[in-house]
Amino acid sequence: MPKIFKFLFLLLPLLLLSNQLLYPFELEIYLKQGNISYEDGKFKQAVEFYEKIIEKGFESGALYYNLGNAYYKIGNIGKSILYYEKSLKFLPRDEDVKFNLKLAKLRTADKIQPTPRFIADRVIHSVTGFFNLYEWITISLVFYILSITLTIVYILYTGNKIRMILKYIIIPSVLIFSIAIFVVAGKAGIFGQKSRAIIMEKEIAVVSAPNSSATQLFLIHEGTKVEVREKDNNWFKIKLEDGKSGWIPANSLEII
Amino acid sequence: MKKILGKIFISFLILISPFYFQSTSEGDEIEFKAYVDKTALNLDEKLTFTVEISGGDIDFFPEIELPPLDKFAIISGPSKSSSFQWINGKTFSSKTYTYVLAPLEKGTHTINPVIMRYKNRVYRSDPITIAVTDSGVKRRKNRKVKPYTGKGREIFIRVLPDKNTVYKGEPLFLTYKLFTGVSVYNYAIKKMPGAVGFWTEEIPTPPSPVIKDEIIGGRRYSTAIIKELALFPTQSGTLYVEPLIIECEVKLPPRRRSIFDDFFSDPFFSRTTVKEVISPSINVEVKPLPLKGRPENFTGSVGEFRIKSEIDQKEVSVNEAVTLKITLQGKGNIAALNLPEIEFPEGIDVFEPKISQSIYRRSGDIGGRKEYEYVLIPRITGEMRLEPVRFSFFNPLLERYETVQTDPLELNVLKGENLPYVAVPGLSKEEVEMLNRDILFIKKDDFSLRRTGYSSVFTFKYLFALFFPFTLLIGAIFLRSYLDRMSRNVAYARRKRASQRARKRLKRASRMISHDPSFQFYGEISRALLGYISDKFNISETGAVMDSIEEKLRSKGVDEDLVMEYRSCVEQCDLGRFSPGESGRGNKWEILKTSNRVIEELEKYL
Secondary structure (H helix, E strand, O other), X not given: XXXXXXXXXXXXXXXXXXXXXXXOHHHHHHHHHHHHHHHOOOHHHHHHHHHHHHHOOEEOHHHHHHHHHHHHHOXXXXXXXXXXXXXXXXXXXXXXXXXXXXXXXXXXXXXXXXXXXXXHHHHHHHHHOOOOHHHHHHHHHHHHHHHHHHHHHHHHOOOHHHHXXXXXXXHHHHHHHHHHHHHHHHHOOOOOOOOEEEEOOOEEEEEOOOOOOOOEEEEEEOOOEEEEEEEEOXXXXXXXXXXXXXXXXXXXXXXX | OHHHHHHHHHHHXXXXXXXXXXXXXXXXXXXXXXXXXXXXXXXXXXXXXXXXXXXXXXXXXXXXEOOOOOOEEEEEEEEXXXXXXXXXXXXXXXXXXXXXXXXXXXXXXXXXXXXXXXXOEEEEOOOEEEEEEOOOOOOOHHHHOOOOOOOOOOEEEEEEEOOOEEEOOOOEEEEEEEEEOXXXXXXXXXXXXXXXXXXXXXXXXXXXXXXXXXXXXXXXXXXXXXXXEEEEEOXXXXXXXXXXXXXXXXXXXXXXXXXXXXXXXXXXXXXXXXXXXEOOOEEEEEEOOOOOOOOOOOOOOEEEEEEEEEEOOOEEEOOOOEEEEEEEEEEEOOOOOOOOOOOOOOOEEEOOOEEEEEEEEEOOEEEEEEEEEEEEEEOOOEEEEEOOOEEEEEEOOOXXXXXXXOOXXXXXXXXXXXXXXXXXXXXXXXXXXHHOOOOOOOXXXXXXXXXXXXXXXXXXHHHHHHHXXXXXXXXXXXXHHHHHHHHHOHHHHHHHHHHHHHHHHHHHHHHOOOOOOOHHHHHHHHXXXXXXXXXXXXXXXXXXXXXXXXXXXXXXOOOHHHHHHHHHHHHHHHHHHHOOOOOOHHHHHHHHHHHHHHHHHHHHHO
């Protein structure tokens, strides 16, 4: 037994070594080249470099932000909004991303007034949106380990006074851990996917049913954020922030 | 006898026959005749055909029955006139019906007798023979268009397409013309023609339609254009246009004639009925646009267009807004026009264009203009060149693709300090001020790339962090229960730890093997051996006497040899402890090994 523990403790620092360092070296080069192209004003080239990294199956908030900037500069507002929104998923408190997203949204054709939400809904939204998924995972892990450590102390320690104090720390920490796990599950889409998407077409007609001969309801334009509700073959049922909904072809939008 | 009687009867009939036709029993004589103004005419001329009844009581004159006029068409009529005279105490009345007829074919035609029934008698006019000759002028062609004529119908609609085949995107003009032989007071469109696969533009018609006279199939009709449509096909193939349906308020012919007819023909008193009139449906052949010579930037526009562009300023400061206006003008479907993607030089921010369009719709001609207003904000200084905008369309008249383009524009961007106010519709002042700012610069550090998807989350590290504390927790729970058991039962605890403690002591002894005064070494082994037994049986270490130990071991069924070995080990240790220097190193090893083996073997029994 003690030997196994020793081995695990030796392994621990290796495990804690971030997997951020475990990506191919070429990605670093693409990243640098993308940044240099952007600084030189060669925005199309910058887009190509950044896109290569995504093609390799890697992502990050800063990468998406830079890609959004490059798309903005070449006038592709739909893509730029898409990538700013993606970036915001990683960097939910980043002021730069928020500012550029706001600027890009000003340049879209649709000015949609969102329907007001309930206070409880708003509070939940602002709390869960304050941290990104990974931060929530970390929070849940930290409180998980804290709860267990304190419980172990509680179990092994016999002093009644200290056990009383421990009890008042363990209960909230277990509570926070449960909430965090719930948020992580929600963000990972375990309770049904409530995905959002950005319109990519310059202008597209929203129709009443998932076929091309259905009645046209209204028009939406590039860069508008919608919520995807249902999928039927190559059609998405979408809902706008102001409550209007209808069907559009699946290739006219991209999921954030 | 019978034969003679029959002959007499027949001759009598012959005798009276003239009187039979020309007199009435009451003595009032009726004269019934039909005549024409000429018996020879050509195709362009009109014929006046008059039926005259004279004598008798005008009030009781019935309607006349015209024979079927195959070779003639009634252009107008009947126009009726009647006269009433009192001469020498006798009434004398007459009535004439006048028709204007147009011949339909050349040749010799006969107008069959007109028949009138009056007071149980039948009157017939004489047949008239008319010779029709060919006219010098050619007859109008549209009489040939049979499918649409409502021959024998009082009221009908004709659809007149301006052409039979169109290109996809080329307008097809449909004129819906109402033909009526009866009085129509009112009409309303009940259903517009549905047209799947078309973009429909309505051409405004005057509020009260212009009524014209037209002759169709030899009959005179009042006509009015009730609807004009321009249809732009959006797909090729044979397309179907559904009928137009209207409802007409139609005057009914009066049931009988009286002197009050004129009075009651006032529309206020007329009997009317609502009649539904359905136009024919039509099929349109739509040709696809040719692939040959199709320009790359063709976006599907069909018609004939011009393009021009202008900017409101040639010189601006950085961050100052410039308006670029691109105007497309011409004939075709303005609403469906699509400007190709415009390439702007880098360093200019371009905002979504404001699009305005004006369409004129006239019969046979539809078009207008579409304006794209771009707000451009240059972000860098220098000379900029806006490249010509090319616009391609298909000209259906020339049946080929054409491309028009704007002139290139020069824009000189100067250095500027102040941020001017730009009016952009739909935005607040703050937002507009924000528009003048450029986006924030890219991030250059802390990229921390991770694999896309959740695979980067559920790593070994994560699973370790999840399960390791959990195993610790389980361990703690076992430890707790162990400690509980130990605190409750010392004997149990001692028994459990006996071999562990003995081994520890032997280990310590092995480290002392080279120490010179060897009593420490022997003492440690002795304590290991005796302590082991006292732990196992929960007796005090000092109270462990060899005899009682032997007894206890035997009671546990331990092999006699092992007991003896144990005893000899303890005795050797005692010997070594109190008589130093006697035993050598090899002896020490021997006893250490034996003690180890003895404890190991005793563990099996205890």
